[in-house]
Amino acid sequence: MGLDPGLRRLALGTLLAAYPGPVPPDWAVDLVGEGLAGHTLFGTNVHDPAQVAASTATLRAARSDVLIAIDEEGGDVTRLAHATGSPYPGNAALGAIGDVALTRRVHEAIGAELATLGITVNLAPTVDVNSADDNPVIGTRSFGADPVKVAAHAAAAVAGLQAAGVAACAKHFPGHGATVADSHYELPTVDVPVDVLRERDLPPFAAVVAAGVRAVMTAHIRVPVLTGDGPATFSRAVLVDLLRGEYGFTGTIVTDALEMKGAAVAAGGVGPAAVRALAAGADLLCIGAQVDAELVEQVAAEIVTALGDGRLDRARVEEAAGRAADLAAWTRAAGSVEAAPTDLGYAAARRAVRVEGVLTGLDRPLVVQLHSTSTIAEGRVPWGLGPHLAEAEELRVVAAETDPATLRGLAGDRPIVLVGRHLHRLPGAADLVTALAAQHPVAVVEMGWPAQWRPVGVRAFVTTYGASHANGRAAAEALGLAG
Template structure:
């Protein structure tokens, strides 16, 4: 058989399809997707912003439709906390995120929360969760991890990495520890650039790799790569495209033999200079098994990527054996998923975690009547998306404020004769939030400050409440504490 014959053989085409996780718009599967599933497509990645998840009921119908065409991986980003897709993008998640769980530091609680999250996913037919994030968040100004991390201590993150993997998989859903080798020590967002992580192997072993080892020992079904430049390891190449990171570090040094999936390849950190089809080929050559293409990558991208993979096989850049190796790994994961027993949904674990995570400095005032709640402007990152947050569900006359000139004066006028609560989200990253809060505290030292992001910036004169997240569960815990509900 010639090289051209190998590249165009039906089994190679099917193996190539078996590495792809594209997306699609809407709550029903288009014909092209069903045809691709019948031809061997690995599965899909679901996104809230593309309309895949209007309700749990519609999602269950969608996944049932997909399974009539094949045996797909149905993957989603459902971290709980600020990154939520399963209905939480409309109302916020009923589960606290990793920062809150790390603040509580009760691994059994973390296991319960992730088991319940997994149970909710399994009920609607999702079988792969792109969670947990096991990044050690050592950079306060990290624009994309933040409250998605269990914390800055490798040992703490490792404890909860193992617990979250165990809980997810007890619900019959494959966990996916991310973002290898670790996205916590950078101030750049891989959606927009290739973040630099200036760490050699010794530092990685002491910090970033500790939670990944724990997740691997806990049996994680998958590990997701991050589009990260670690010059000492990858020599300027994003980890997702680096044999040194995937094969050398993850496979050989850490001994991981499960499925490796890429973060979305439409991100600037992976494909900005080379395009998604070429990034896909390089990721496969580096050792990845599944390719998450991105939220807007549909039939055209699938066709272009399949053509690029076929071309790489024809020219000898990518061996058929590498594709078969990927198929063996994904096949073993499918076997593991088959017939897993269900787990019970336990939303009480979410609220318990949120309540236990709240930290208060100072004595809360006793208000005579409802206080005025002021919610500051805070743009979420691309991973979080436009998820609702804040205390307004319990404060009907809550106001939004951006910190522009004159804002403090208007707020103070509206708050005359009543208590005042200002709600922040990662104030250490938003000068307008800090300026407004400082002005309000100068005029009203009795102002209560509620931080719903990472509690890095702490004004000294305030009664200060930290929730370690902005999920619906975190908000309810804070509202209860403040007497709003």
């Protein structure tokens, strides 16, 4: 016996799905016509601008108010530029520059590009305060470690995106910046009193609510004082009492991907996670990236079953679907802005570069890029100085597997420029840099979160606050190596 059509449509109205490949398959289009709130685009859905615009037009033909979302943060998290790296610096670089007006312009430019392609919701900005140097998933996605600065830039980013007619979705409430675990793989814990959250993690969310942000994304993190043993995504104390009650948010509460281990394992699967998130007060449920028609139907069926067995109240689901529809209505009514100058992001990235030490005596270096893994949020996006080098030779090595003497032999009388991300916590990196610098002219380019670590004996320590295409070019220019 099939699902009640009215209840199925109601359930679908709370779901943000996804599909594989550059062309929306029939099932993805059909579900939109049957009431699915919308789809999130990932790198696998993006080949070129004309193709993306055609995909969004196909989805919109099925229903004009479909939500089409994407994670386009700029910096290290980009979907549109996943093949090359973003032409914009990310939040850490913008925070380091400290120009709130520039932050607004950059995000307005990102929004204008999304709007031109028919994308209506940006699952950005990240407004977490990165208070933990070893945070494995936020890092350069954050505007910084100072709540007041992060709040100011967060509000500017939201204003810029929404001026371009794209709904902003600030994330990850109530703050993922103090974690040293990645919620894609496990359930991180932030075990602090509520007063610490109010002083350290929550000011940026208060700022974006005041700035009129249309959506806020939940975090799959455990905050025992508020959430008990479960994640914030399943906590009414967080979503209703804190976000709506204390901070006055009236927009759409969006979940982080329910396929992530921080949610799915805690609930016993994506379907049960959807039910728990709705019951807690979430409105629009991101299923994740690995989605097919069967999974969408399973989640919708779980919601309908929960309406029948008392786990969910119909009024709550109608409220959620209504808020998702309100978000879509806002995006349809929003205006647009003109495209930004093409050099905006590159000019901004240049302003973010910080040089400690001296860059003289580094002519014709051997450039050595130290391999580092990417987070799921980042994906496998190219990074480094390679695309921007004029004549310098470049090697790519694994720090923990590299002999300093071998590198010195390859370099000969040339200086060495070591390029890496999060070098303070990359296995083998600190020892390699120290050993090289003791006997050879060395400069270090840190393209991740810089932390407090500085190697002894290097000629220069260059910080870019991100690894986007724009950051890479800015570093190469600073070193005098750009073509």
